[in-house]
Amino acid sequence: GESVGLHLPTLSVQEGDNSIINCAYSNSASDYFIWYKQESGKGPQFIIDIRSNMDKRQGQRVTVLLNKTVKHLSLQIAATQPGDSAVYFCAERGGNDYKLSFGAGTTVTVRA
Amino acid sequence: DVKVTQSSRYLVKRTGEKVFLECVQDMDHENMFWYRQDPGLGLRLIYFSYDVKMKEKGDIPEGYSVSREKKERFSLILESASTNQTSMYLCASSPGQGIQPQHFGDGTRLSIL
Numbered sequence: 001g002e003s004v005g006l007h008l009p010t011l012s013v014q015e016g017d018n019s020i021i022n023c024a025y026s027n028s029a030s031d032y033f034i035w036y037k038q039e040s041g042k043g044p045q046f047i048i049d050i051r052s053n054m055d056k057r058q059g060q061r062v063t064v065l066l067n068k069t070v071k072h073l074s075l076q077i078a079a080t081q082p083g084d085s086a087v088y089f090c091a092e093r094g095g096n097d098y099k100l101s102f103g104a105g106t107t108v109t110v111r112a
Numbered sequence: 113d114v115k116v117t118q119s120s121r122y123l124v125k126r127t128g129e130k131v132f133l134e135c136v137q138d139m140d141h142e143n144m145f146w147y148r149q150d151p152g153l154g155l156r157l158i159y160f161s162y163d164v165k166m167k168e169k170g171d172i173p174e175g176y177s178v179s180r181e182k183k184e185r186f187s188l189i190l191e192s193a194s195t196n197q198t199s200m201y202l203c204a205s206s207p208g209q210g211i212q213p214q215h216f217g218d219g220t221r222l223s224i225l
Contacts, residue, residue, distance in 0.1 A: 034212060043116070043202050043216030044155070089154065093212060099170065100212055102154035 023090035135203030
């Protein structure tokens with residue numbers, strides 16, 4: 001079956017630096033991708049999404065890049081802040097299935 | 113802001129008990145979801161409902177059932193709780209045009225002894 005995975009389970013970032021969180025997916029038919037953020041003790045929070053007809057999408061301090069050739073998705077966070085410390089998940093939707101497949105998550109820790 | 117409220121943050125039950133997890137959303141969303149979250153496995157969909165009294169099985173429905181009698185409320189039922197159902201349970205909702213979960217509750221950590 002399809003799998004969604006993140007390259008690294010943990011990421012430590014200096015406050016003020018940019019963060020890059022990576023995600024690989026295996027289903028070439030996937031047409032929609034979402035990044036979620038989950039802070040300790042809370043449910044996941046929708047950050048940004050991107051459709052497969054796009055390569056890049058920007059939000060507030062976040063950018064998602066999609067490389068369909070290598071089936072790779074990344075989330076870039078500019079000027080990382082302590083409040084960005086959380087677990088980040090990518091999720092994909094298969095082209096013919098409404099259900100999302102979630103990666104296991106990357107824990108981002110921001111160092112002061 | 114949309115609020116998805118799960119009735120309990122922590123719950124401890126015994127093997128064989130019938131367990132009810134309740135979820136309420138306040139934004140008149142059509143879609144509601146139940147997921148479980150386990151370390152290293154990501155979120156896995158248990159059940160999904162796109163309208164009152166309508167439900168669809170997710171990836172891991174065995175041992176669970178759901179009830180959606182009112183639009184704002186989606187209940188997850190463990191018919192006969194087992195220790196392998198110890199987990200974090202997350203409820204979510206989304207409006208009709210987007211059937212992916214947008215707003216999550218803060219979760220119920222369920223322990224089955």
